[in-house]
Amino acid sequence: MTQHSKRERPSILIIGTGFGGLGMAIKLKLAGFTNLTLLEKADRVGGTWRDNTYPGAACDVQSHFYSYSFEPKHDWSRKFGLQREILGYMEHCVEKYRLGDHIRFHAEVQEAAFDDHSNQWTVTLASGEQLTAEVLITATGQLNQPAWPKLDGLDRFRGKMFHSARWDHEYDLTGKRVAVIGTGASAIQFVPEIAPMVEQLDLFQRSAAWVLPKPDRSFKHWEQTLFQKLPLWNRFYRYLIYWKNESRALAFTKFSGLLEYYANQAKREARKRVTDPAKLKKIIPDYKIGCKRILISNDWYPAINRPNVNLITDPIDRVDETGVITRDGHHHPADAIICGTGFRASEFLSPIKITGRGGKTLNEAWQNGAAAFKGITVSGFPNMFMLYGPNTNLAHNSILYMLESQFRYVLECLEALEKYPHSAMDVRQDRQDRFTHVVQKGLEDTVWSSGCTSWYLDANGRNTINWPGFTFTYRFATRRVDTADYQFLYPGQTTG
Template sequence: MNQHLSSVEHRSPNDIQKFKVAIVGAGFGGLATAIQLLKHHIQDFVILEKAQDVGGTWRENQYPGAACDVQSHMYSLSYAPKTDWSKRYAEAPEIFQYIQDLIQDFNLKTYIQFNQKVTRTRYDENTCQWHIQTESGDQIEAQFLIFASGPLHVPQIPKIKGIEKFKGEIFHSSAWNHDYDLKGKKVASIGTGGSAIQYIPEIAPLTQQLYVFQRTAAWVIPRDERAYNRLDKKLFAKYNWFRKLHRARLYWSNESRVVPIVQPKMMKAGQKLAELFIKYQVKDKTIAKKLTPDYIMGCKRILVSNKYFPTFNRPNVELVTEAIQEITEDQIVTKDGTARQIDCLIYGTGFITDPRIYLKSFECYGENGIELKQAWKDGAESYYGISTKGFPNLFQLLGPNTVLGHNSVIFMIESQVDYILQLIQTVDRTQTQAIVVKDQIQDTFNADLQQQFAGTVWQSGCVSWYQQDGGKNFALWPSYTWKYWLNTKTANPADYRFLSASRAVSTQVSEVSEDASKNVKTNLQSTV
């Protein structure tokens, strides 16, 4: 067994660390994988985390008002429940503490190496091993490599003419400067996405003037802000069946949201209520109209807030829909010639979602030296978002087409981790060294997957981060999550090639079921 180190200070750069499994990222996905590895008696693994602490999204996004759009009891691991959530939708500090509790409860810190930013990964076809390089100069070798770094973690910084001249304070919502006092300041916030609609209501009362720059209006629906009372928490803690029943109710309630997504006519009916919500909360009819999107609800991400729209009733808040022309030393100038003096600029512009770098900001070389970004030059594609052709023993969490627009991604992560464990166990059981999805299986899967988007609100004409140029949706799962769980519940060995260190294919395993590949299309069609 390997010596697990949470620090890299006392190790020679020339040492090659060897593990059975290497996990990149210590967010929900990485920690869920680690917990399941331990439950399956696999202790020979390491988690490589680029930062100084765990938490991923919930470590970095600590802006005012940061909270989850998924209910607390659904946004937690089913096998590591928290019974004392404070309210229906938890805020970032409480979620971050839950993650810290996971580290403590499962003794995971000993498996984590912090400040280990991965810069390059390469698969060796002769040994069936992955070679991993980090920014610190460390070399890691692992049989299996799991990307758990998440799809949204590289901040999107817009290019604005003259930004280099600005002498005020600038920061992105994911790198909030808590030392900068916004009281009495003139602040410009660019973007009206998921993060912006949460921090804007929180900072508006502090500022002398807040300018909200909106490129595209977002559909925002009410949030259930009710708190869990003492009795709720006591029942959740004492009766596991009661907690599970509550979680099940939340799950199926969320699943029902798929119906209007695949039936746009139903969504348009619900959209009328959302329009009334805007008119009810915003007093000025002109502003209310500017805040009302011109696309069908659900085409872009639906946001949840009770505080966002009323913020525009404040006299010190101005909604700006004119495009930005340039920035000077202390002003932001729009294309209509209006100049607004500002002390601080906040980017609420989200994260880079280019499908060619989906999940990574480092090089990844697979079979025949192909680089992952090159393999995905026409769009990110995998098999159930987990395995990618040409990249043996490489697995992903929340890979292409597994992000959700209606339910908890934690549910997806749990399904993916279970599937990955099956693949690892199958390699061990067959005494081979590597496994990779067959080209035809992945191609057929993705062709059928894209057909499922036809007629949904996601393909109704708007442009969203879910899509690449040309309109292909590379991000979302187009159906119910229970169907994803059902399809990934049992891994089919016939969908994969098995490799040995001599690069030979194990036909004995690969031909377990010759009819399996023929059935993939039928199975996929049954998911809608």
């Protein structure tokens, strides 16, 4: 994108410095928007890639497609990027595009409220400081609030306890008896790393995961050189990854029978790697493949097969001072408990209190479930744009592709606002309702609605997380802003 003339207006606040916040800020700067501030609660950028430093943390989307299209990295060490390398890439982007001057660290947002009379957002930080801006962009992601298990007695445990997303690197697990609660995407990465060093690992599994082999390997030096010297090859390689991943959407949304091929592959892999019949029986899921997130790993099954790993499927009854007690009355002593229980993904923007027009809060607007027009704008909350909002998550491709579609849409919204100086754009409720209906209708026949309990579903059993189709259909839906979908409000106005 070419450098535009400097645009001092509007003033813009971005909450979060993960891939969404950083990418949006870069695109805004390239378009000439200079009056922008990124608010970050921590002391460095990175979002989920800053927080999740557990052993073995890596991405399950190919490195070359888990990076911005406008900022290719040629020297990825592996096909699937490791946490440290991904975080390094994000820090490189901050430096290259000089975002440092725009970022405020230790700036945790507690509240954001829209003022009908001034058409401005007032953001209150945890310190009590208040900031105002004409435009609010939220980039808090879906994987930032750790979900702790709701277990009786968790606070009574006298040993070491932490969540995988807040890993305690000071604590030495060597020779310890460790209880791991949860067998999701984080656990399948850190369990194989810690299993060889602990004395005993009790793995508490509520439901098994479908785990496929990870087609991962190191890149050779000549391959990295080729990516660097031939940018067209780098682009073509991304293109190949995109279409390979994109083809999987058919299996998730229309032809779930295709997933049986992968189910058989997972079963074959489990039978080959796990020799204990009792464990083998427990690790083959009883729900349709794809209903929950499909995981990829080459060392999960060998880790399960270790003699010092005990796979427990009996439900946890409670935790006491010295360990975990299952419903059958068995006490499992532990020196440490690690919770690999994921995130509160469907609680978008939690725990920030957002208040829109007429004093209505986002919690009130979403009492029947989170919903947003194109996953970006919410009726009653003018000039607020969400990145990675409701129903924009994927099970088959890179979320960065979705984010880049959103960057373009938000930029067009800001350009629309320039045509109506001092106004605030608010999506019409009927347009939002119609869009939400189409999305929910599209989700009805997908594999995610086949009856399992997953983090894709909110407390009402509604899928507020996933996009029900191809990423190119989402890009087409966000290719331009139709101002007829919005009303433009002037200060003090209650209707458009």
